[in-house]
Amino acid sequence: MANSGKRRPLVADRRPPAPKRKKPAKAKRGGFFRRLFTFSKRTKAPKRSARTQKPRTFMGRIKMLFTGLLRLILRLIWGITWRVSVIGALILACAVAISYQSIPTMAELKDGRHRGSVTFYDRNNAVYAWRGDQFGGPVSFATVSPHLVNAVVATEDRRFYRHFGVSPRGIASAIRINLREGRGPLSGNGGSTITQQVSKLVCLGDPYLPSSGMTEAEYEAQCRVGSVWRKLKEVPFAMAMEWKFTKEEILAVYLNRAYLGAGARGFEAASQRYFNKSAMEVRPAEAAMLAGLLVAPSYYAPTRNLERAQRRARTVLRLMHEQGYLSSAQYAQAQANPATLSTAARDQSGNAFADWVMSKAPSFLTRDTTEDVVLRTTFDQRIQQAAEDALELVFETKVREGSNAQAAIVVMSADGAVRAMVGGRNTLRAGQFNRATQAMRQTGSAFKPFVYAAALDLGYRYDSTITDAPLAIKVPGSGTYSPANYTNEFFGDVDLTFALAQSLNAATVALSEDIGRDVVRTVAEQFGINSDLAQGPALALGVSESTLVEMTGAYAGILNGGTSVTPYGLLSLSLRADPTPLIGQEGGLGERVIQERSARQLVYMMHQVVQTGSGGRAQLPDGRPAAGKTGTTQAARDAWFIGFTGDYVTGVWMGYDDNTPLSGVTGGGLPAEIWRETMVRVHDGLPISPLPMIDATTDRRPAPQPQPYSAPQGQDRLERFLLDALGAILGN
Incomplete structure (x- = not known):
C-alpha cells in the first residue's frame, strides 16, 4: 500500500567545517650584514621520475660536472665582487666625507704661499727683478x-x-x-x-x-x-x-x-x-x-x-x-x-744689485712675510747695461780665451746711491756669489788716497815735499820692514802729487809714519772702510781687506767734498696693497771727514794719476776730466781701479776667486780699461761736468812747512790729531 502521507525531504548530514589552512611561515632572514656575508643556497629542482629521466652518457656526466663547477666559480666570484664593491664604496664615501671636512675655504686655497713676493723698481719706476713667491x-x-x-x-x-x-x-x-x-x-x-x-x-x-x-x-x-x-x-x-x-x-x-x-x-x-x-x-x-x-x-x-x-x-x-x-x-x-x-x-739685469738690497732690507719685511712688498731702488738699467757691455768687451778682446779670471763693477753717485752692480762674469742669475759686496780682498795702492787725505787735512799741501827713499822700520815681533817701489827705484824729494800719481810706496809709507798710522786708520774708517785695518806700517800700502762697494763708497766721499757716505740702494719699501712707504731713504751722506779744501786738493792729485801717472789708460775721450787711483796687491792677486768724474764714481776689481796671481795684470791695466769702457758708455749723451778740484795754475802760494805728527809722551794720538785738525781749520 502506497504511502499517502507527505514525503520527507532528504537532508544531508552535516559535515564538520574544513580546517583553515595555515599560511606557510616565512623563512627567517638575517640582518643586512649577515645576508651580505652569507651565500644563498640555490633551490634544488624536483627530481625527475624514473620514467622521465633520460639515461646519461659518460660524456654528458663530464660536461654536466664542468658546467656545474663553472657556475659555482662564477657565483662565488660574483658574490665576492659585489660585496667587496659595496664595502669599497662605503669606505670611499667615508673617506670623501672626512676629506670634505679638511678642505680649506676658497679664500685660503687661492693664496697658499708661505712667503710673500718682493718686486724691485728702478729709479725710473720700471720693474727689473723679483724675489720670493x-x-x-x-x-x-x-x-x-x-x-x-x-x-x-x-x-x-x-x-x-x-x-x-x-x-x-x-x-x-x-x-x-x-x-x-x-x-x-x-x-x-x-x-x-x-x-x-x-x-x-x-x-x-x-x-x-x-x-x-x-x-x-x-x-x-x-x-x-x-x-x-x-x-x-x-x-x-x-x-x-x-x-x-x-x-x-x-x-x-x-x-x-x-x-x-x-x-x-x-x-x-x-x-x-x-x-x-x-x-x-x-x-x-x-x-x-x-x-x-x-x-x-x-x-x-x-x-x-x-x-x-x-x-x-x-x-x-x-x-x-x-x-x-x-x-x-x-x-x-x-x-x-x-x-x-x-x-x-x-x-735679467740687476740680480746682483737686488740680492744686495735684499740683504740690507729688514728680513721681517722681505724674506719672512707673506705680504707682497714693493721696493723702489736707485738702480739704473741703462748704466747696468753699460757696465755689463764694458766687462764683456774687455774680456772678449783683451783677456786670453779660457781664462777663469773674475771681475766686479760698482757704479754710484757722489751721495752713495748705487746705480749699477756687476757681481762677476756670467753671474746674471739671482743668488750667486757677489764679488762686489761679498769678496773681501786686499786693496793695495787703492788705499793710498786715505793716507794723503789725512796728510792734507793736517796741513800738508798737494805740492808739499816728501822724501822717497829706502826705509827700515822696526816692527816689534816682525823684524825690519823695508818697502820698495814697484820699479825698485827711488826718486828722492818729490811733492805729494807726484808721489800719488806714480804710486810710490816708500814715500807713502814715510808720509803715513810722519802723520801717524792711527790718524790714517781713523780717516779711512770715517770714510767708510769698516774692515779690520792693519796695525803695522804696511797699512799705508793697502794690506787690509775690503769690499769693492765699500771702497767705491769711500771714494764717493772724496768726490763730494770730504763728507762720508754710506752706499745705499733702497729708496722706499711699501706693501703692494698700500703704497704708503714703511721705510724710506733720501741719501747716504754722513759726517764730514776732511775739510772741503783738502778734498779739492786730493781730487786734483787723483786727476794727475789719470793724466800723468799710473792710471793713464783710464783717460776719457772728448776732454772729460776724470780722477782715480790704481791698486795692485802683492803677487798681483788683486787689481783695482777706482775713480770718478763730476757725475759718477766707479770701482773695478779683477782677480781669481782662489787667489791665484794674475798674469801681467796691474790696476793700471785691464781694470783701468774696464773702468774706461764703463764710463764712456755711462756718460754717453751727458754734458761734461768739471771735477771739484783746485786750479793748480793759480794756487801757487808758498806751502807751509809740514809738521811731522808724533804724539808727545803720554798724549793720545787721536786727541793730538783732533787738536791739529782744529788748528788747521782756524788757520785757514
Whole structure:
C-alpha cells in the first residue's frame, strides 16, 4: 500500500567545517650584514621520475660536472665582487666625507704661499727683478683670458668638465704608457686630473707649519710624493673638492697656485714676470707658453731657454686646435707669431744689485712675510747695461780665451746711491756669489788716497815735499820692514802729487809714519772702510781687506767734498696693497771727514794719476776730466781701479776667486780699461761736468812747512790729531 502521507525531504548530514589552512611561515632572514656575508643556497629542482629521466652518457656526466663547477666559480666570484664593491664604496664615501671636512675655504686655497713676493723698481719706476713667491694677486675663472683657461684644460685635462675628480680612463692610459716605456706603473705619467693636481698643490689640506722642523722645500717635496698610498689619498680628496666646489672654482685655485718658474706662483704672476702684462690680456701664443710650463716649470722657463719654451708652446697650440679651442686662422697666426719675453725679463739685469738690497732690507719685511712688498731702488738699467757691455768687451778682446779670471763693477753717485752692480762674469742669475759686496780682498795702492787725505787735512799741501827713499822700520815681533817701489827705484824729494800719481810706496809709507798710522786708520774708517785695518806700517800700502762697494763708497766721499757716505740702494719699501712707504731713504751722506779744501786738493792729485801717472789708460775721450787711483796687491792677486768724474764714481776689481796671481795684470791695466769702457758708455749723451778740484795754475802760494805728527809722551794720538785738525781749520 502506497504511502499517502507527505514525503520527507532528504537532508544531508552535516559535515564538520574544513580546517583553515595555515599560511606557510616565512623563512627567517638575517640582518643586512649577515645576508651580505652569507651565500644563498640555490633551490634544488624536483627530481625527475624514473620514467622521465633520460639515461646519461659518460660524456654528458663530464660536461654536466664542468658546467656545474663553472657556475659555482662564477657565483662565488660574483658574490665576492659585489660585496667587496659595496664595502669599497662605503669606505670611499667615508673617506670623501672626512676629506670634505679638511678642505680649506676658497679664500685660503687661492693664496697658499708661505712667503710673500718682493718686486724691485728702478729709479725710473720700471720693474727689473723679483724675489720670493711672486704673486700677482688672486684671479678667478672670469678674470683671466679665455685662451689661458683653454690652454690649461687642453694640456692638462681634456676631460676636466666631464669627470668627477678622478679619470679612470686617464689613469689606465698613463699606466699603459709607463709600462710601455719600461717604467713602473705609477712612474712618469700619473694620469692626474686638474682636480688631483690641485689636491697636491694644497697638500691634501695639510698646511705648512714652521714648527714641524721641515723646510718649505722639504714640505713641498713631501706634497709631491708619487707613492701608491699618496695616490690613494688623492682620490677621495679630489672627489670631495668636486663635491664642495664648482669646476670654475677648482680651476681658479689651479690658476692661482701653480708654480711656473722664475719665482712666479700663479698665472697672473707668471704673465707679469715673462710678458709684463696681466693674465687677462695674454694672446693664444702667450697662453700656450704659460700652460706649457706646467709640466716642468724650471726646464721650460723662457728666461732660461726661450727657444725651448717656444717649442713647447707650439705643442700646446696644436692641442688647442685639435680640441676645437682655436680656429685654423687663430692657430696659424699663433704659430707664426710666437710669444717673446718683455724687456725686463729678457735682460735679467740687476740680480746682483737686488740680492744686495735684499740683504740690507729688514728680513721681517722681505724674506719672512707673506705680504707682497714693493721696493723702489736707485738702480739704473741703462748704466747696468753699460757696465755689463764694458766687462764683456774687455774680456772678449783683451783677456786670453779660457781664462777663469773674475771681475766686479760698482757704479754710484757722489751721495752713495748705487746705480749699477756687476757681481762677476756670467753671474746674471739671482743668488750667486757677489764679488762686489761679498769678496773681501786686499786693496793695495787703492788705499793710498786715505793716507794723503789725512796728510792734507793736517796741513800738508798737494805740492808739499816728501822724501822717497829706502826705509827700515822696526816692527816689534816682525823684524825690519823695508818697502820698495814697484820699479825698485827711488826718486828722492818729490811733492805729494807726484808721489800719488806714480804710486810710490816708500814715500807713502814715510808720509803715513810722519802723520801717524792711527790718524790714517781713523780717516779711512770715517770714510767708510769698516774692515779690520792693519796695525803695522804696511797699512799705508793697502794690506787690509775690503769690499769693492765699500771702497767705491769711500771714494764717493772724496768726490763730494770730504763728507762720508754710506752706499745705499733702497729708496722706499711699501706693501703692494698700500703704497704708503714703511721705510724710506733720501741719501747716504754722513759726517764730514776732511775739510772741503783738502778734498779739492786730493781730487786734483787723483786727476794727475789719470793724466800723468799710473792710471793713464783710464783717460776719457772728448776732454772729460776724470780722477782715480790704481791698486795692485802683492803677487798681483788683486787689481783695482777706482775713480770718478763730476757725475759718477766707479770701482773695478779683477782677480781669481782662489787667489791665484794674475798674469801681467796691474790696476793700471785691464781694470783701468774696464773702468774706461764703463764710463764712456755711462756718460754717453751727458754734458761734461768739471771735477771739484783746485786750479793748480793759480794756487801757487808758498806751502807751509809740514809738521811731522808724533804724539808727545803720554798724549793720545787721536786727541793730538783732533787738536791739529782744529788748528788747521782756524788757520785757514
